[in-house]
Amino acid sequence: MITETQIVRFPSLRLDGGDTLHDVQAAYESYGRLNSGKSNAILILHAFSGDAHAAGIDHEGKAGWWDSMIGPGKAFDTDQYFVLCSNILGGCKGTTGPSSINPETGRPYGMSFPVITVGDIVRLQQMVASHLGIKKLLAVTGGSMGGMQALQWAVAYPEMVEACIPIATTARHSAQQIAFNETGRQAIIADPNFAGGDYYGKQPPARGLAIARMVGHITYMSDESMREKFGRRLRNREDLSFGFDVDFEVESYLRYRGSQFVGRFDANSYLYITKAMDYFDLGAGYPSLAAALERAASKFLVISFTSDWLYPSYQSLEIVSALRRRNHDVTYCELSSNYGHDAFLVDVGEQTEVVKGFLARCQREVVRV
Template identity: 60%
Template structure:
């Protein structure tokens, strides 16, 4: 399949209808989230994937805005035929609460004063950020996300999703992240914050009508950017090469290419990011800790999602041991968790740069979908002994074409279709036993999607009841859901 871009996209905005309570006990009014979507939401809203961005990211994850010089920040992974395939899935990416790219944050207007919040903006948590995303998904009518994916701070959001809303996530992909910020990570964030607040132009966050603290913000970004690289990547990219000169200047100007690079990264960052947002978002990361009573196993015990955890060998900001801790905690509670480590010299930035590795790992993970990942669990069934008329009324009222029939013990006894009802009317049958199919083709909840699809094709049926080993009904899966995920089956 040819891998293409999603094309021209537009950022949209969702305004919350009600006040938004925070973990701190404070409440935000008039909250707005900026977001973008790619692909189409299917009829039963089961194909949605939420992409969570990293510390300084935004909603523009893929495609092109008019006038862009480059596409969205994860365009290599989002689009037709890519790991996050827009021909199968509906992709959502929102700018986080507290951000500065269209979502409510410190630079937004405080409805109480008519001026930018500044430091009047309340401190937020990763839990607050995820709760805001949950409201956005509910706005689309999505009850359960097919997957949540993110790297770095985006990975923290993924983990928060699976603990805050365990029944709302089928698959989780956490990349180059942690389940609890370490002292080293908190230390880096604090030094970056000190760089900002030490800038005289910061003015305790009240700088929106005057000069902004560009020096402090640039320095914070330079500090952060060093942690995103690795020693090997810096050696390979810069070595000890001088910047536009052949010998040292013997003064305090910069001599080396790496110095020039960091200055450029810092200055360009100040043109697109708000200093106060940087303070608030790093603080949210500092507070992030999913362990309970010091136990990560206890903190993750209610997770229901199937996990893929990816680490980067040279990442020293979020080192691989932290990813392995996540997998160990999940596995110790018999959760389904897979660990993969990318061999890369790019350091932490590999989650943005190693598109080949990531496309392969993520595609394989999402394609190994089993029946339980997409089956409908809120099913309508009837007891044995109902009349044809009663059965027809249930079908019409619920708008369904396949109706499982169960015994008093909840065991699958048969299935009735709308075609059977039509036949009963034509033949003037009164008894359900005359039309009910008792030799029912079923699926196991751990059966592969491909296997279920082949059963439907071979038997020319459009839905399968999903049963356990005792033939108690767990759900139902239809050909429409399957065909949206895999092609080639009728």
């Protein structure tokens, strides 16, 4: 299926930091058909560098980032469900972010864009869902930062969420997770082309952004998956170069992925979105994470992966434990995979089974009520 990105505009959006954004737009795609009761909508929440194009093929022939999970007969079965995905606030793929034009100045926001939170990101998504007339989502789900948004949804709009499926995620960013993000931010800011974020129409901070992405890629894979994929294999050579050109396949891969990222992502969005992740702490302002989750009224399916060292299973278990303390309906699956954090994107066999079963139960119970 060829998919189209839609745009919806809102006059304003109130932010957790105290500011209000004006003339906000959100880009979204949808797959499948919304039923007459509008009770079959599933909201997909993308990870850090994702976009609204979650499934199908776009006009450039590019498959959606979770096309393996969304479509006819797939985990999020578009024969049954209306699947919706919007680019997050602060992004650079159609939704308002630092590269958007500031209506007050007529120039891109750059670093004058306000710092945003996962709460702000979800608030805009709620406006998109309401715009489509959806009063209750059958499910909210996503991996990594998408999982943070799913958890935020369950707490911020409990009456709108039938089921919540956070995958490979955490209820609060850890020191190590903040540390990796901070390293990426500093790599961008250190690039002279960054120019305080005011680089639009000029050379972007390409090298800094590429280095940030290299760090990211290492954390998305596992030691084992890197060993299997690259090992110590040399790149287009028989022997070590005894120089500083590429010797190893893994060096070539990281350099390629780093430079490729520059063409599709905005450095300021990198700063703002990683900051939103680092600020994420669902239990902040509550006596405990369990107390924060008390508001939730969803069923939960929590998924983690054995080799994911960026969002390790213990962080999912903290969520599960907090939910159980408030007697929520929660299922937990730790899936076996060598793919590290990337598993939720690339190793979807078992994930499909558990999601399908869980959604079928949720839908049965909705129909029964």
